Structures are given as C-alpha cells and as structure tokens.
Amino acid sequence: MFDIDLFDVPYRSGPQGVADVVAGSVPLFADVPTFGEALGLTDYQPAAWFGFAAPRGTPDPIVRRLAQQVLACVNEAGVKAKLDGMGAQPPSGPPQRGRSRPHSRRRVRSRYCSR
Numbered sequence: 001m002f003d004i005d006l007f008d009v010p011y012r013s014g015p016q017g018v019a020d021v022v023a024g025s026v027p028l029f030a031d032v033p034t035f036g037e038a039l040g041l042t043d044y045q046p047a048a049w050f051g052f053a054a055p056r057g058t059p060d061p062i063v064r065r066l067a068q069q070v071l072a073c074v075n076e077a078g079v080k081a082k083l084d085g086m087g088a089q090p091p092s093g094p095p096q097r098g099r100s101r102p103h104s105r106r107r108v109r110s111r112y113c114s115r
Helices: 014-022 035-039 060-074 077-085 095-110
Strands: none
Touching: 060 077, 060 095
C-alpha cells in the first residue's frame, strides 16, 4: 500500500528500543522520518504488549482467578522492578479489557497495512 521496506531491530524490550530511537541514540535511524512525517499517520502509535489467554468457554470464575494471580505476580516487588526497568505497564482492569485490545489495534493497523 505504501511501498516501504521494514526490518526488525531486536531489542530487550519495545520501550527501550523506542526510547533509543527517539533520543537519537541509533545512528542507523538518524535520517529516517517517523511514520507521521513520512506517511502522515498522525494517529499511529506502535506498541508492544503481552497478555494471557484462556481457551474459549473457560468459566468466568476461573478467568477471574487467573487474572487475580497474574496481578498478584506483577505486583511482587522483584517482578514490578523488572517491568518498570523495561518501561512496561502492568495490566489493570478486568480480564475482559484485555480481549478488546488486539481487536482495537487490528482496526487501527488495517487502515494502513495491506494484507
């Protein structure tokens, strides 16, 4: 659709990579325009995220219990420190909130990416 070449630059975390690019710490990208500058994509926000999933039809009490355990884990001091160091934001809100994220991101990206 836009006739652009993309390639992967491995980083320990998405936020660290973005911070380096924005700060100008990656010489390879010194003259590379942003999506907004090159393509006028003013509402495009690249993001990395992770989630847990249960099989379709898993009873709600089990989903809620799993969500409680995940929240307890990410709020432990050592895990929280590691996530904070990566610039990651722990989950918040009900488990159903996580269901909508992939779909909403897909809708935004589908406006710009051909299949």
